[in-house]
């Protein structure tokens with residue numbers, strides 16, 4: 001059987017030398033750290049999906065910047081294709097509507113949380129860009 005492809009967008013919200021990470025509050029990956037975002041819905045561009053997801057999850061309006069990378073990762077039950085963009089805050093205070101915790105991380109602290117497996121390669125790249 002063909003493995004299911006899950007197409008996701010994620011925002012690396014940056015403020016100077018810090019990036020914003022969130023901890024999942026429910027589901028299969030509960031307690032893992034990630035970049036906020038979610039699944040692209042049909043008819044949406046990745047940028048539109050990201051603006052919608054961040055509004056829903058964090059009650060914040062973002063400006064979507066450049067694509068950092070498209071991460072491909074094989075989880076046991078699906079293949080993840082994750083479009084990761086730089087983002088900045090336009091309006092709002094990053095209120096956690098779904099996540100259980102959040103942190104601003106720097107180059108020095110970026111490895112201090114337990115990232116989801118698919119994010120590890122990306123984290124090494126971001127570390128160099130901070």
Ligand SMILES: Nc1nc2c([nH]c(=O)n2[C@H]2C[C@H](O)[C@@H](COP(=O)(O)OP(=O)(O)OP(=O)(O)O)O2)c(=O)[nH]1
Pocket residue numbers: 006008009010029033034035036037038039040080082116117118119
């Ligand atoms: N948002 C996000 N998801 C990630 C990251 N790394 C990673 O493996 N994932 C995986 C976990 C999930 O299987 C999937 C994202 O789906 P989701 O459950 O957040 O999406 P959603 O909000 O649209 O989903 P749903 O609960 O409404 O079904 O991508 C990451 O850094 N950010």
